Amino acid sequence: MRTSGRGGEGQKYALTSDEDDSDFWGFAHEAEGLFTPLSDEEGARRVHLAGCLPQGGLLRCVDHVGSRRAVAGNAWFELLDGDGATMGSYFVNEVTVIDVQPSARGAGLVDLTVTLWCENALAGAKQVWDLISTGQLSRTGMWHELSPEGRRAWLSVALWSQEYHRQGRPDSPAGQVFTLDGRHIVDRDTFYCAIGEAINGPGGYFGWNLDALEDCLRGGWGATTPFTLYWGSSAEARARLVEGVPAGGDRQIALFDLLLEIFEERGVSVSLR
Numbered sequence: 001m002r003t004s005g006r007g008g009e010g011q012k013y014a015l016t017s018d019e020d021d022s023d024f025w026g027f028a029h030e031a032e033g034l035f036t037p038l039s040d041e042e043g044a045r046r047v048h049l050a051g052c053l054p055q056g057g058l059l060r061c062v063d064h065v066g067s068r069r070a071v072a073g074n075a076w077f078e079l080l081d082g083d084g085a086t087m088g089s090y091f092v093n094e095v096t097v098i099d100v101q102p103s104a105r106g107a108g109l110v111d112l113t114v115t116l117w118c119e120n121a122l123a124g125a126k127q128v129w130d131l132i133s134t135g136q137l138s139r140t141g142m143w144h145e146l147s148p149e150g151r152r153a154w155l156s157v158a159l160w161s162q163e164y165h166r167q168g169r170p171d172s173p174a175g176q177v178f179t180l181d182g183r184h185i186v187d188r189d190t191f192y193c194a195i196g197e198a199i200n201g202p203g204g205y206f207g208w209n210l211d212a213l214e215d216c217l218r219g220g221w222g223a224t225t226p227f228t229l230y231w232g233s234s235a236e237a238r239a240r241l242v243e244g245v246p247a248g249g250d251r252q253i254a255l256f257d258l259l260l261e262i263f264e265e266r267g268v269s270v271s272l273r
Helices: 125-133 148-160 162-166 188-200 210-216 234-240 255-265
Strands: 013-017 024-028 030-032 045-052 071-080 086-102 110-117 177-181 227-232 244-246 252-254 268-272
Touching: 024 071, 071 110, 071 125, 086 125, 086 148, 086 162, 125 148, 148 162, 148 188, 162 188, 177 188, 188 210, 188 255, 210 255, 227 234, 244 255, 252 255, 255 268
Parallel strands: 177 227, 227 268
Antiparallel strands: 013 024, 013 071, 024 045, 030 045, 045 110, 071 086, 086 110, 244 252
């Protein structure tokens, strides 16, 4: 992830060339279509950049719609908070301008329609980014009522926004005690939602798969081992996390038990409550 922090009033998105950080492509007030399902069978998204002031490599494409010169290339697509600071960013491929219209959002602005490729902008993620940008992601458990797809989007935003979320705060020192609320843990993703909040507060990230969890336990993601984890409602969680997971060779182990093994190996003392 990269950050620029160059936004202004009403500007929610920014684009910068992936090849040259000094090649800033401009701001946009909206990016309709970025978080919708893929636009065609090949996987490209059609994104409407409303209230855009194109600059640099993007501006050079505006007069060449329909030709090869309309392809701006690869970029970082940044999401900005109300103060214009970058909350997170997505890497996008083959940004291509396919339509240009005057914008009703202000003199000198245009509405650009572009196609691009982006794996990580999941459907449902925009609502989570909006909670962050408006300061409403302020309490734990806001993911409880989400669909499975919504929880996956929640975790993706937790990952891509984690630098912004932590605001440069160092890891908690070794020896800390964290409390994991197990009441709403019903599968893998709900476990990762819950452990992220246990370590880093509302909307926090602490892994979204087993490899990422192990990486987080090595430090740099909010906590320093050794630490203690009080796992509340653990019996209910154990009964739900029964999915068999490969654990080396021909061995299979229930997800709950594998998590306990990982914690033990990384110096976490788990107290089942």
